Amino acid sequence: MASHAIDMIMLKNLFGTEEMREIWSDKNRIQKHLDVEAALAMAEGELGLIPQRAAEKIKNVSMVENFDIDMLANEVQKVKHSLMPTIKALEKLCGEDGEYVHFGVTTQDIVDTGTILQLKEAHQIIKRDLIEVIKEFARISKEYKSTPIVGRTHGMQALPTTFGFKMAVYLSESLRHLDRLNELESRIFTGNISGGVGTYASFGEMGMDVEVLTLNKLGLDSPDICWHSSRDRIAEYVSCLGLISGTLGKMGNEFYNLMRTEINEIEEPFSPGKIGSTTMPHKRNPAALEGLASLTKPIRYNVALAHDCLLVEHERDAMSWRGEWLALPESLIYLSSQLINAKAILKDLVVKPENMLLNLKHYNGLLVSERVMFHLSEKLGKQTAHHLVYEICMDSVKRNKSFKELLIENENVNEVLSLDKIEELLDEKTYIGSAELVVNRVLNTFDSYDL
Numbered sequence: 001m002a003s004h005a006i007d008m009i010m011l012k013n014l015f016g017t018e019e020m021r022e023i024w025s026d027k028n029r030i031q032k033h034l035d036v037e038a039a040l041a042m043a044e045g046e047l048g049l050i051p052q053r054a055a056e057k058i059k060n061v062s063m064v065e066n067f068d069i070d071m072l073a074n075e076v077q078k079v080k081h082s083l084m085p086t087i088k089a090l091e092k093l094c095g096e097d098g099e100y101v102h103f104g105v106t107t108q109d110i111v112d113t114g115t116i117l118q119l120k121e122a123h124q125i126i127k128r129d130l131i132e133v134i135k136e137f138a139r140i141s142k143e144y145k146s147t148p149i150v151g152r153t154h155g156m157q158a159l160p161t162t163f164g165f166k167m168a169v170y171l172s173e174s175l176r177h178l179d180r181l182n183e184l185e186s187r188i189f190t191g192n193i194s195g196g197v198g199t200y201a202s203f204g205e206m207g208m209d210v211e212v213l214t215l216n217k218l219g220l221d222s223p224d225i226c227w228h229s230s231r232d233r234i235a236e237y238v239s240c241l242g243l244i245s246g247t248l249g250k251m252g253n254e255f256y257n258l259m260r261t262e263i264n265e266i267e268e269p270f271s272p273g274k275i276g277s278t279t280m281p282h283k284r285n286p287a288a289l290e291g292l293a294s295l296t297k298p299i300r301y302n303v304a305l306a307h308d309c310l311l312v313e314h315e316r317d318a319m320s321w322r323g324e325w326l327a328l329p330e331s332l333i334y335l336s337s338q339l340i341n342a343k344a345i346l347k348d349l350v351v352k353p354e355n356m357l358l359n360l361k362h363y364n365g366l367l368v369s370e371r372v373m374f375h376l377s378e379k380l381g382k383q384t385a386h387h388l389v390y391e392i393c394m395d396s397v398k399r400n401k402s403f404k405e406l407l408i409e410n411e412n413v414n415e416v417l418s419l420d421k422i423e424e425l426l427d428e429k430t431y432i433g434s435a436e437l438v439v440n441r442v443l444n445t446f447d448s449y450d451l
Contacts (some may be wrong), residue, residue, distance in 0.1 A: 006333055014291055016333035019330035023122050026330035027064050030072070032114035033086055034062035037102060040193060041211035044103055047206055054097035057267035061093040066248070083107045089292040104202035106195055107227050108316060112300040115328070116220060119237065120189050121334045127181055129339035130140040130244065130449050131172065136346035137171035138446045140164070148429045149265060150367065157363050159370060160428045163265075163351065165435040166254075168442040173247045175445060188233050193219040197315040198226025201247065226327050236323050238306035241331045242299050248338045249296025255345070256289045264355045269348035292341045295334045302327040362368055365403030369393050370406065371431050372422075379416045388412055 003381040005011045006021065022028060038059040045055025057238030067089055075085030084107075091098030102110070150157050193211040196202050200207020212222045229234065258265045268288045309320040360367060369389050376385035392406045392413075407413050407422050417425070424430075 006330070011150065015295070015337055016334040016369075016375050020122060020125060020333050021338035023118055023125075023226045025332065026069055028118060028121075029114065030067060030069065030086060031064040032035050032117040032446055033083065034064060034067075035117060036113045036191075036193075036214070036222050037087075037090060038062040038108045040132050040210070040214045042104060043210055043218060044100070046213065047202065047205060047209055050100040050103055051097070054094070054100040055144070056096040057094050058090070062090065066093055077230050077306060080163045081107070081441035083110060098249060103278065104195060104207075105193055108321070109193050109195070113148070113193065113215070113218065113220065114193055115234075116189060117218060117333075119328065120219075122336075123181070123185070123188075124208075125336060126241075126244075126332065126339070127178070128180055129336065129343065130181070133248075133339055133342050133346065134171065134174045134178065134446070135451060136343060137174060137299055138443060140346060140349065140351075141168040141171050141439055144351060144353075144445055145436050145443075146432075147351075148360055148432060150362075155438075157367055159358075160360060160367060162432055162435045162439070163353075163356065163437045165432075168439045170247060170251055170443050171446060174244075175449065177240070177244045177247065179439065180243065184236060186221070189220055189235050190227070190233065191215040191218060191224060192225040194228075194229050195237075198228055198269045231306075231309045231312060231315070231320060231324065234328060235306045235310055238327050238331050241335050245299040245331075245338055247298045248335075251342065252289045252292030252296075254295075256286045256293060257434070260290065261288045261446050263359065264361065265352050266348040267352070268345055269350070287342055288290070288345050289316050292338055292345065295338050299331045299334050299399040305330075321375040357429070363397055364401070365426050366393055367428050368426055368431050369403065371425050372403075372417075375421070375425060376413065376416050380412075387436070 005015045012021070017335065041050065041055040041058035044050045045052040048132045060164070067086070072085045072089060075088070076082055079085065087102045091101045094101055141164045143164070144167065145162055147163045148160050149163045151159045151161035191211075191214070192198075193214045194207065195202045200211070205208050215222050255266055255268065257263065259267050267284070268286055270284060274284075274287070305323050309323040309327070312320045369392075373385045373389040374382075376388065380388065388410075392410060393403065394404050395401070396406050404422060404426055407417070408419065413422075
């Protein structure tokens with residue numbers, strides 16, 4: 001019976017996807033180990049280290065369907081070794097040729113290289129789904145690049161911006177994440193076939209040839225030196241997952257706040273039958289947004305775990321290694337859920353420009369105090385104008401009186417600004433700076449990717 005949210009029938013699709021879970025399943029893990037054993041045998045057969053007959057036999061039986069996974073699991077408990085039962089079962093299937101199974105390698109050669117094969121499969125899913133999210137960011141950025149919205153700093157109203165500008169920030173981040181995923185491929189998808197302490201001693205003078213040929217058959221690069229004790233590849237990849245998840249979690253948290261009843265500028269997609277509360281019938285909770293934001297935390301903790309795994313005893317140990325068995329699959333499974341969730345949210349996001357306009361007016365005109373200050377500074381000087389407008393703003397807040405009314409009443413302001421000019425300056429919709437141009441710049445970058 002499942003006991004983790006990743007696998008529980010009631011919860012698993014909130015924490016991952018079936019497609020990603022399958023990649024990190026027992027079945028696929030064992031198959032990848034067998035793939036490495038088969039490629040190793042074929043390379044050794046071609047190089048004359050083992051009989052070609054034995055290599056063919058090993059390759060032909062190295063299918064997970066030929067193995068009893070429950071039996072292997074029971075044997076793991078007995079021998080306290082995660083790979084030996086698989087090797088023994090493979091030997092038995094090969095008969096007299098079983099003597100040449102796992103010839104010259106150590107456990108970590110097989111498991112590390114198998115993990116990289118699993119990661120390579122998972123990587124394609126992450127890239128595919130990230131690109132879909134990027135396309136949604138681009139679509140919304142373009143559609144709402146001119147739609148005014150309150151820009152908030154420190155949780156408070158600051159200056160006007162546009163909703164498209166906010167979305168273009170996520171778009172820009174996500175394009176950098178795609179760059180990172182592409183750039184790390186040449187470093188990460190590297191196997192390791194080098195024996196007990198990485199010196200190829202068991203292969204004689206043919207060690208490097210065995211490694212290169214084996215990994216070539218698996219579609220992996222060869223390392224310049226054994227990486228049993230160098231876990232930076234896994235740590236780098238999990239770190240990149242953490243960055244992607246951070247963007248998605250930030251978006252989820254931001255949308256959660258913009259969906260608040262008192263702000264009400266956007267709403268996550270709503271479907272008939274969706275329940276917000278077991279006791280309050282009116283509730284339309286941000287369930288999808290909460291789910292999106294919540295998964296960033298465990299991924300962030302897994303980044304720390306992956307970095308802890310960089311500390312390795314001597315040439316190899318299992319203390320650090322096993323941490324990766326948790327951090328890597330968990331992070332990929334959680335992120336797969338985040339990406340699918342984010343795409344669904346963005347695809348049918350309810351955007352409320354009319355409420356954005358209402359919120360622009362919420363602050364009694366103070367939202368554009370900076371604009372007034374800079375126009376006054378042309379005659380009064382910047383610091384003098386700042387002090388003058390600051391006093392008026394504080395008075396507006398204290399007396400709950402409109403900024404416009406207090407500006408009109410102020411003699412120093414009247415000497416510089418006419419009533420018509422004051423009304424022009426206080427139009428929040430027209431103080432968005434170069435927001436549209438910046439969004440276009442990001443969209444041009446997006447277009448250059450030809451996704």
